[in-house]
Amino acid sequence: MVRPNKKNIRRGAAKIIREAKDVLRIEAEGIFGLIDRIDSEFAEAVNWIYESRGRVIVTGIGKSGIVGRKIVATLNSTGTKSLFLHPAEAMHGDLGMVSSDDIVLVLSSSGETEELTAILPTLKDLRTRIICLTGNTESTLGRNSDLTVYAGVEREACPLGLAPTASTTAMLALGDAICVTLLNKHEFQLEDFRRCHPGGVLGERLRVPIEAIMRTGSSIPKVQENTLVAEAIKEMDAKALGATLVLGDTTGLVGIVTDGDLRRGLRKYERLLEKPVTAIMGKNPKTIQVKDSVADALEIMEEYQITVLAVTGPKDELLGIIHLHDLLGKGYIKFTL
Amino acid sequence: MVQSATPRGLICSLALVPNPENHGLYLGLESLVAHLQPAVAGLLLDPMFWCPDANNCGPVSSSLLEEIITLVPSGLPLWVRITGTSAEQTIHICRQLETVCRHLNYRGPLAWVDTPLFYHSNRGLPEHYRNLLAETEFNLIADNDPLLIQKIGNKTKRNNIRTAVLKKLAQEPRLAGVVHRGDLGRSLNYQRAVRGQPNFLVYDGGERSFLERPSASGVVSVGANLLPQEWRTITLSSLNLDDSHPDQAGRFRHLWESGQRIRTLQKYYGHAPARIIPAVLAAWKLVQKNGQTLTPEDQKAIERILEHVPEP
Numbered sequence: 001m002v003r004p005n006k007k008n009i010r011r012g013a014a015k016i017i018r019e020a021k022d023v024l025r026i027e028a029e030g031i032f033g034l035i036d037r038i039d040s041e042f043a044e045a046v047n048w049i050y051e052s053r054g055r056v057i058v059t060g061i062g063k064s065g066i067v068g069r070k071i072v073a074t075l076n077s078t079g080t081k082s083l084f085l086h087p088a089e090a091m092h093g094d095l096g097m098v099s100s101d102d103i104v105l106v107l108s109s110s111g112e113t114e115e116l117t118a119i120l121p122t123l124k125d126l127r128t129r130i131i132c133l134t135g136n137t138e139s140t141l142g143r144n145s146d147l148t149v150y151a152g153v154e155r156e157a158c159p160l161g162l163a164p165t166a167s168t169t170a171m172l173a174l175g176d177a178i179c180v181t182l183l184n185k186h187e188f189q190l191e192d193f194r195r196c197h198p199g200g201v202l203g204e205r206l207r208v209p210i211e212a213i214m215r216t217g218s219s220i221p222k223v224q225e226n227t228l229v230a231e232a233i234k235e236m237d238a239k240a241l242g243a244t245l246v247l248g249d250t251t252g253l254v255g256i257v258t259d260g261d262l263r264r265g266l267r268k269y270e271r272l273l274e275k276p277v278t279a280i281m282g283k284n285p286k287t288i289q290v291k292d293s294v295a296d297a298l299e300i301m302e303e304y305q306i307t308v309l310a311v312t313g314p315k316d317e318l319l320g321i322i323h324l325h326d327l328l329g330k331g332y333i334k335f336t337l
Numbered sequence: 338m339v340q341s342a343t344p345r346g347l348i349c350s351l352a353l354v355p356n357p358e359n360h361g362l363y364l365g366l367e368s369l370v371a372h373l374q375p376a377v378a379g380l381l382l383d384p385m386f387w388c389p390d391a392n393n394c395g396p397v398s399s400s401l402l403e404e405i406i407t408l409v410p411s412g413l414p415l416w417v418r419i420t421g422t423s424a425e426q427t428i429h430i431c432r433q434l435e436t437v438c439r440h441l442n443y444r445g446p447l448a449w450v451d452t453p454l455f456y457h458s459n460r461g462l463p464e465h466y467r468n469l470l471a472e473t474e475f476n477l478i479a480d481n482d483p484l485l486i487q488k489i490g491n492k493t494k495r496n497n498i499r500t501a502v503l504k505k506l507a508q509e510p511r512l513a514g515v516v517h518r519g520d521l522g523r524s525l526n527y528q529r530a531v532r533g534q535p536n537f538l539v540y541d542g543g544e545r546s547f548l549e550r551p552s553a554s555g556v557v558s559v560g561a562n563l564l565p566q567e568w569r570t571i572t573l574s575s576l577n578l579d580d581s582h583p584d585q586a587g588r589f590r591h592l593w594e595s596g597q598r599i600r601t602l603q604k605y606y607g608h609a610p611a612r613i614i615p616a617v618l619a620a621w622k623l624v625q626k627n628g629q630t631l632t633p634e635d636q637k638a639i640e641r642i643l644e645h646v647p648e649p
Contacts, residue, residue, distance in 0.1 A: 022521055026550060029525050036532050109577035135553070135577055152553060154528040154539065159549045160596035161574030162589065167553075 023157040023165070030153035030166035031173045037150045038177070045131045045147050046181045049080060054101030056082040057128075059090065061115050063168045064107040071105070071175035078183040087115035095119065100127045105178075108132070109151070109167045111139020120144055133174055135167055149174065206295040210288055213327075214311045214320035215241075221321065222247055223277055225254055229265065230273040232257050241323050243308045246281045253310055253318050255281035287312045290319050294327050301327075340412045342446035342476050343513040343538055345554055346378030347572040348416060349561035353387040353401075354615040354624045361398045365624025369562070370408045372623055372649060376565035378572075379414035380405075381450060381557060387611050389629070396421060396430045399437045406443050414446040416478060423456050424465050428472055435473050445475060448513060452480040459495055463505045466512060476513040479506060481527075482542065483519050497523060504530040507537045516557050518542030521550055528552075544603060548596065551575035559610045563602055563617060563646065567595035601645055605638040617642050621649045 049056055056075055060068040068084055075082035085094055085104075098104065104123055108116055111134040120141070123130055132145035135152030142148045151174050157165040221239035223232045225248050236244045236257070246255035257277050265272045265280035272280070287310045288297050297309055301324055311320040352369060356362040373380065382405060388394025397417050409415055417434060421427040431449055438447065451469075453462055470477060481503075483496035497519060498506075506512050507530070514537055517524050524539065524546070531537045538554035541547035547556035553576055561568040574592055606613040612631055616639050619626045631639070 022550060025521075025525060029529065032529070033532055037535070154554075155525070155550055155552050156575060156577075157550055159551075160571050160592055161551060161576070162592055162596075164577060167577055 026153075026155050026157040027166045027169045029155070030170040033154050034151065034170055034174060041147055042149050042177075045149055046178055046185065048129060048131065048147070049103050049105075049178070050182055050185050052101060052103050052129075054081075054099055054103065056080060056105055057085050057098050057102050058082060058105045058107065059085040059087055059116065059119075060107030061087050061113055063164050064109060064113075064171065067168050067172045067175060068105075068107050070172060071107075071179065074176060074179040075182070078179050079186050080179070080182050087113075087119055090119045090122075091115075095122055095126075098123065098126055098128055102128050104128050104130045106130060106132045106141055106145060107134075107151075107171055108139075108141050109135045109164055109171070111136040111141040113141070116141055117144075133171055206293065206298070208294050209290075210292050210294065210297055210311055210322060211290045211320075213294070214290070214322045215326070216320040219321075220318070221245060222318070223257075224249070225276070225278050225281075227277050228273065229257075229262075229275050229277055229280065232277045233262070233273075241308055241321065244277075245285065245310055245318065245321065246277050247318070252316065253285065253287070253312070254278075255283050256285035256308070256310070257281045258308070285310055287316075288322070289314075297322055298324075298327055340414060340446045342379075342414045342416075342448040343478065344378040344414055345538065345576055347376065347555060347561060347565075347568050348379040348381050348414075348540065348557045349373050349377045349565065349568070350381040350383045350386055350557055350559045351405075352559070352562040352614050352618055352624070353382070353384050354618070354627050355388075357627050361395075361400055363401060363404075364627055365618065366404060367408055368623050369618065370405070373562065373565050374410060374413060376569040377413075377561060378555065379416055379446075380409060381416040381418070383416075383418045383450070385418055385420060385452075386559065387615070389611065397434060399433060402434055402437045403441065406438070406441055412446070414448070416448050416450045418451070418480075419449045420452045420455050420480075424468075427451060427456065428469055431469060431473055435475070438475075448476040448478050449473065450478045450480055450516070452482050452485065454481070454486045454496065454498065455489070459499045459502045462498070462502050463509070466506055466509055470509060470511050476511045477509075478513055478540075479503070479515045480542065481515055481517045481519065485518075500526045500530045503527055507531040507534045512537070514538035514540060514554065516540045516542040521546060524552065544599075547572075547575070548599065553577075559614060560599060560603055560606065562614050563606075563642070563649075564595075564599055567598050570595045571599065598645070602642055605641045608638070609635055613638050613642070617646075623649060 058068040058072045072082045072084045083097060085097065106116055117140050130145040131147045132141045133149050133151040134142050136142055137148045137150055151171045153166040153170045155166060221235050221241055221244035223235050223244055223246055225246050232244050243256055243258040245253060246257060248254040257280060261280045261282060269275055286300055286304055286306060288300060290311050290313055300309060301307060307324040309322050310318060311322055313319045354364040356364050382397050384394055384397055396419065402417060419427055419430045419434065421430050457465055479498060481498045486496040503515060515527060517527055517539060528539050539552055540554045541552045541556045544558050544560055555576060556572060558568055570592065612629060612635050615624060616631060618624045620643055
């Protein structure tokens with residue numbers, strides 16, 4: 001691919017750049033324009049949501065609906081329970097999700113969206129408090145909402161009114177303003193954010209290399225192959241992983257004894273405690289390379305339905321051990337992200 | 338509720354076709370108003386635009402205002418240009434037209450429109466407008482038209498109302514807005530300057546500017562004389578005033594086609610709208626022919642427009 005430079009810049013590029021800058025200026029001005037319009041109505045809207053025992057039901061259609069879904073996502077991830085209500089589905093039963101404890105946040109640039117004005121009477125009957133974000137405070141929705149927050153812009157960036165541009169950007173920004181002020185009011189902490197983002201935390205964990213979280217040195221439960229089962233149980237008990245690795249004199253890792261092996265051994269041998277571990281151990285235990293990731297370890301554990309893996313180096317030398325709980329951050333090893 | 342004289346939306350500069358046989362009268366006003374009235378949010382009376390020579394055209398006459406007031410349905414906002422050749426003459430025109438309104442017991446919605454740099458510099462403009470507003474009970478709209486000022490060879494230092502001056506003007510409670518006919522950058526600056534006055538509107542005077550990057554206040558259009566419904570469609574959509582679209586695909590097609598028709602016609606009348614638009618309206622029999630001299634280029638443009646839009 002040839003990257004554009006001053007010599008090979010294509011015809012029309014200057015126009016594209018100029019127009020793109022115009023669009024960004026118009027959209028930026030749209031947001032700037034809202035700064036002076038933030039008033040006590042906005043503060044009251046935030047207080048209503050903060051004090052509400054219910055959820056924030058966000059509704060809108062078209063581009064406003066898409067903005068609404070983003071506001072729902074941000075509210076939920078910052079500790080305010082929220083749901084999106086599609087106005088068309090609302091007419092066909094989804095209004096059942098709304099209770100009188102909820103706050104309904106209605107998004108409409110014109111304030112005259114038919115699908116929204118149609119559900120307004122039912123929302124009123126439910127005695128739900130309605131907050132409207134609109135560019136036209138004198139509109140049907142603006143006048144019939146309990147609180148109306150101005151979300152208009154001075155200019156749109158799209159020709160012929162084909163698509164709302166600056167107005168949806170402004171509405172999105174106003175939604176963020178609501179979410180962030182709520183977040184601060186809730187005194188939302190890092191732990192709260194983590195609780196709301198298990199996917200994100202897990203995603204981070206999955207990329208962590210095994211060597212960063214494996215148990216090493218004296219933390220590894222291990223016995224020699226001539227060790228009696230009684231001694232092996234003591235080692236398993238002390239290291240609390242539900243297993244111990246079995247090492248040969250010269251050959252390194254030769255087996256593993258797990259809680260399951262002990263159960264099966266009890267049924268097979270009357271005097272199990274006096275038997276060598278080789279009598280009950282599983283041979284050729286599953287291993288993982290030290291440079292592999294947590295995701296790789298999880299894949300092996302899932303495939304073989306096991307909870308412990310020995311960690312080996314490039315020459316198959318034993319370097320550590322990993323338990324399923326360590327991978328999930330619930331065990332001895334804690335993740336700090 | 339009393340209708341505001343400065344609505345958001347489409348303001349059409351009514352095509353004023355002088356009657357060659359009777360000075361001060363205009364042709365086809367009744368049919369033209371009937372043609373436009375269902376589509377527009379307001380009408381502008383602007384003889385200065387429709388006159389062949391801006392330097393030598395008279396203001397809105399008392400008889401024209403009287404006729405229009407009787408023609409327009411009550412409630413339709415009316416904008417009337419009062420620009421004279423000096424501050425004193427502008428105030429005089431305003432007083433004279435105000436008398437007509439009083440005489441007819443007409444209380445609006447009406448706003449005066451003035452291009453101050455036509456006769457006044459930026460310096461002292463707020464004071465001049467305070468004096469002007471003291472003479473009238475109606476609102477005033479300032480018109481910023483740098484091309485006109487350049488064309489008439491005004492000796493004032495600037496062709497545009499300075500942003501800082503507009504900021505001061507906007508603090509006058511009855512200065513309701515500005516029509517800006519220049520570049521986008523200045524328009525954004527104007528909008529930023531008047532943010533403290535949420536009721537102050539910044540209209541696009543340039544049709545092309547509005548079609549590309551529409552102001553949320555609206556547009557003053559001359560082309561709406563030819564395609565009022567198309568202009569209405571585009572304006573409502575651009576201002577997010579119309580949000581009921583049961584058929585989204587159909588809506589986009591309608592918007593696109595309306596926009597294309599407007600742009601196509603604009604391409605033809607753009608070089609001389611004051612000559613071409615009345616001629617097309619005459620061909621449609623909405624106004625009578627007034628015998629104005631047309632260039633070959635004008636003739637060709639009129640033929641093209643009539644090919645695209647054979648009738649209103």
